[in-house]
Every structure is written in C-alpha cells, then in structure tokens.
Amino acid sequence: MLVNFIEMLNNAKKERCAIPHLNINNLEWSKIILEKCQELNVPVILGVSASAAEYFGGWYVCYSVVSSLIKSLNITIPVCLHVDHGTKEECIEAINSGFTSVMIDASKYKIEENIKITKEVVDYAHQRNVSVEAEIGTIGLAENKENNWADINECIRLCEETNIDAIAPAIGNAHGIYIETPKLNFKLLKEINDKIKIPLVLHGGSGITNNEMKELIRNGISKVNINTDLQLVWKKGVMKYIENNKDVYDPRKIIYSGKKEMNKKIEELVDLFETKKVSNL
Numbered sequence: 001m002l003v004n005f006i007e008m009l010n011n012a013k014k015e016r017c018a019i020p021h022l023n024i025n026n027l028e029w030s031k032i033i034l035e036k037c038q039e040l041n042v043p044v045i046l047g048v049s050a051s052a053a054e055y056f057g058g059w060y061v062c063y064s065v066v067s068s069l070i071k072s073l074n075i076t077i078p079v080c081l082h083v084d085h086g087t088k089e090e091c092i093e094a095i096n097s098g099f100t101s102v103m104i105d106a107s108k109y110k111i112e113e114n115i116k117i118t119k120e121v122v123d124y125a126h127q128r129n130v131s132v133e134a135e136i137g138t139i140g141l142a143e144n145k146e147n148n149w150a151d152i153n154e155c156i157r158l159c160e161e162t163n164i165d166a167i168a169p170a171i172g173n174a175h176g177i178y179i180e181t182p183k184l185n186f187k188l189l190k191e192i193n194d195k196i197k198i199p200l201v202l203h204g205g206s207g208i209t210n211n212e213m214k215e216l217i218r219n220g221i222s223k224v225n226i227n228t229d230l231q232l233v234w235k236k237g238v239m240k241y242i243e244n245n246k247d248v249y250d251p252r253k254i255i256y257s258g259k260k261e262m263n264k265k266i267e268e269l270v271d272l273f274e275t276k277k278v279s280n281l
C-alpha cells in the first residue's frame, strides 16, 4: 500500500525506533526491497533521487514500476515513495506523477529563502496528502568535509513557519563513504529533539557504528537514509557471482545476483533500527 510517511514516522518516534529509507535504482532493487520488507513485515520508505528517477526513465516510470510491483507481488506493508533531495520543481513533478512523499532540499540557501521554498512545496504537497521533509545545515559528501551543523533556532523557524512533517538537521553526518569516523554532535541532536516535536531524519546512515545508531534513534531519529551501504553489498554480491560464473551473460542473473547480500543488509538494518516495533501499529 502506497502511503505518505506521516503515520509511520510518528509511530516510530513514539516507539523509539526508525524506519529505513532505502534508495532504489531500478526494477530489481525495488522488487528485492519490497519483497524483503514484506517478509519482515515492516514499513519502508523507498528513496528516489532525481538522477535515479532519470535513470528509471522519469518520475512517472518509477512510480509505475513501484505501484505495479506492490499490486502484482501483493505487498501489504505501508510503502512510502519518497523524493530524496529534490528541488521545488522536481518535488512538484514527482507529486504529479504519484509520489507520496518528498524531501525538499533548499538547505544551500539562507534560512529565509529555505523557508520560502520549503513552504511553497508544503502547501502544494499537503493539499495532495503528500508528506514533506526538509533539510537544514549542510549534509555534504563525506570526502569533502563541507558540513555545517544545523542552527537550533533556524530548525525551530523552519518547522514553525513551513509546517513540514520531518526535518533532517546536519549534525556531523555526511553522504557516501566516511573516510574518518564522523563526529556526530549528540548534544545538538538532543537539543533539537527537545525543542522540535516532528520526527528527525538522519542522512548518510551508511558507515555509522551500531552503538551510535542506537543512540541517534534514542534521541529522536525516526528515519535513517541508507544508500551507500546497499550499493556496496550489491556490488560485492555481483562481483562474486561474475567471478564464479564467468560464462554467464544473462543480464537478469547478473543484476539480480546482489539479492542475497542486499537481503542480509536489509535484515541487519531492520534489526538495528528495531523497525518491527511498529509492525502492527
């Protein structure tokens, strides 16, 4: 069932667990993730970046693939189809294509402009029952070290003035592969969690230690974005398969050969995030 993330994230926040946001790239990834989460009986957020949507052939193709799979595979868990780091135009196009949730990323602008753009997306989205996440501070690439921590007062303003449903504050996390251990600002996270009532989102969840992840979730993180980790295990599985099956040239067998490793990683994440706490809610 395609839904927005409001209920699943509010439940996760209440139960102190997190919903996995897993990025999808193609039909195979969508199928693998949907089937595994159905088997585990947990809600899931499928994240789609603009470049992934383009790879699919457009937002509408991606929506069509996911919604058709849900139907033909009898997927009954709540599934949120979410834009990952969209511009206002991308968010609107995705909403018009059937997406149930968006992340408007206007974090590169000054706070006034961020609020203005985010509010425009919220107004458009909420009329259509679509949830909205926004970002504050800079969550850059791990290798660039371009991160700026979120400012608590700006977090409060962004929430109050736009009516967003979840917020992704930069707290020392980053996208991609961490070269050095990230220095997460737990003090800032606690302060934000104390003052802001909506669910908090962590980007760059790949490569954070299990203990830190548990502490993040205890302190209000209800959605964790995982992209790199799944890519790495998928690549490992595919390379192993090709190594052991040098004569195979059927693309279905090759692309799908990362399934076992992806399934194992998804199960580990669901355990770590304790997502099953919200299975029956």
Ligand SMILES: [Zn+2]
Pocket: 085, 139, 175, 203, 204, 225
């Ligand atoms: Zn991100």
